[in-house]
Amino acid sequence: MSKPRAYLVTGASNGIGAAIAALLLAQGHTVLNVDLKLPSNPPAGMVCFQADLSDEQQARDVAARLASEYAIVGLVNNAGATRPGTAETATLDSLDFVCNLHLKASLIFIQAALPAMKEAGFGRIVMLASRAALGKPNRVVYSATKAGMIGMARTLAMELGGHGITVNSVAPGPIATELFMSSNPPEAPSTKAIINSTVCKRLGTPEDVARAAGFFLDEANGFVTGQVMYVCGGTTLGVAPV
Template identity: 55%
Template sequence: MNQAYSTVTCVVTGGSNGIGRAIVQDLAAKGATVVNIDRSIPDWTLDKVHHYQADLTDAADTARVAGEVAARFQVTALVNNVGATRPGSVESANAEDLRIVTALHIETPLKLVQHFLPTIKNCGQGRIVNISSRAALGKHDRLVYSTTKAGMVGMMRTLAMELGQYGVTANAIGPGPIDTELFRVSNPAGAPSTQRIIDSIAVKRLGTPEDVARLVSFLVAPENGFITGQMIYICGGTTLGVAPV
């Protein structure tokens, strides 16, 4: 346990499974108080982890749970992790997909920042981390997903500019191929298509949720206050030659 994290109270959205679960568990292991907001309550518990259930695609339910959390906790950090892919090309993209993905990737992160901003600003070491995606650079058949994930980067950069004077940092993380339950649904172990993905990665392996979680914990740490406004790809090198330097 790192004593510095004892001053951290971090809200993580979508923390019941996958990358979000790894983030919650890593922060808790380091000594932070963690609030997980997700559509389902997980079947696991940890000391200093508090679970709240909400439909984060619904503005009223998001406001309700944010109010409850803000009334109980002095939030110092926010990790906007919750998301949805909704695959589709320009021809197949539809209004419902756009509504849901925009709600999760743009509207809800903004609303939660606004709800928790008083304590994030006043603590002197506030941290905001947006979990974007390598798809923010563009990806076939992920039109609404890539569009909104790119939007999370623009939001982060503006937050960094506006909130830096209060000691608040804002950064984004762009995961590449990460071995989660959701990834395995479309990319089963041993399948030729899965192997092609692995072969395309410079380090020749899939990322793990824990890889992402360790980076989140680093950015949330109180002592790491000079990194802000950055999009950090955690992708095993798959953005080499694509992402700007």
């Protein structure tokens, strides 16, 4: 008996991950959500699994379980955390944490999903990177691992394209998630400065990012791979390479 096809979105309980999951659910896909905290009332069609993805064994265990029960043909490595710090204040513990969560867990899920993708001759992998990959003060370990996700995606795109598998990155700028707004009150001068730094003069929404991820996840978009889409309100203009 063949396994049911599914799209896996890590960290889909809220914020950007929840918006991506909602888009996929609206298209009729089964969505698997792996997160540290699960939603109290998940939407119909979402199947939730609890795990701390900064823990290698937990990540391996849940990835193996999902791959044994579902044919994962779409994967969004979205789960993440910031861990602010400068050259003087960043700690090796913070570096280990974000490396485990952003890079190690991503590779674990990719390797778990690849057999089903190769068998289907189709796969879509999206890495949720960040505009911070281009450099951002007080984000030394975060920006390093987000840049690493982009590098991983570009290499995997070269390796997997012949199997009908695309690998792309979405790199958000300032997005009005609950986490962002909790540390950036709307009326705070620093928040207004962030808004003014965008060409669009507003914060992005999780749905803005979801639509970008949706483009890369679309089955019809099989000739775009190894690319980075910045969803940043124009904050990368003059910074990102052509």
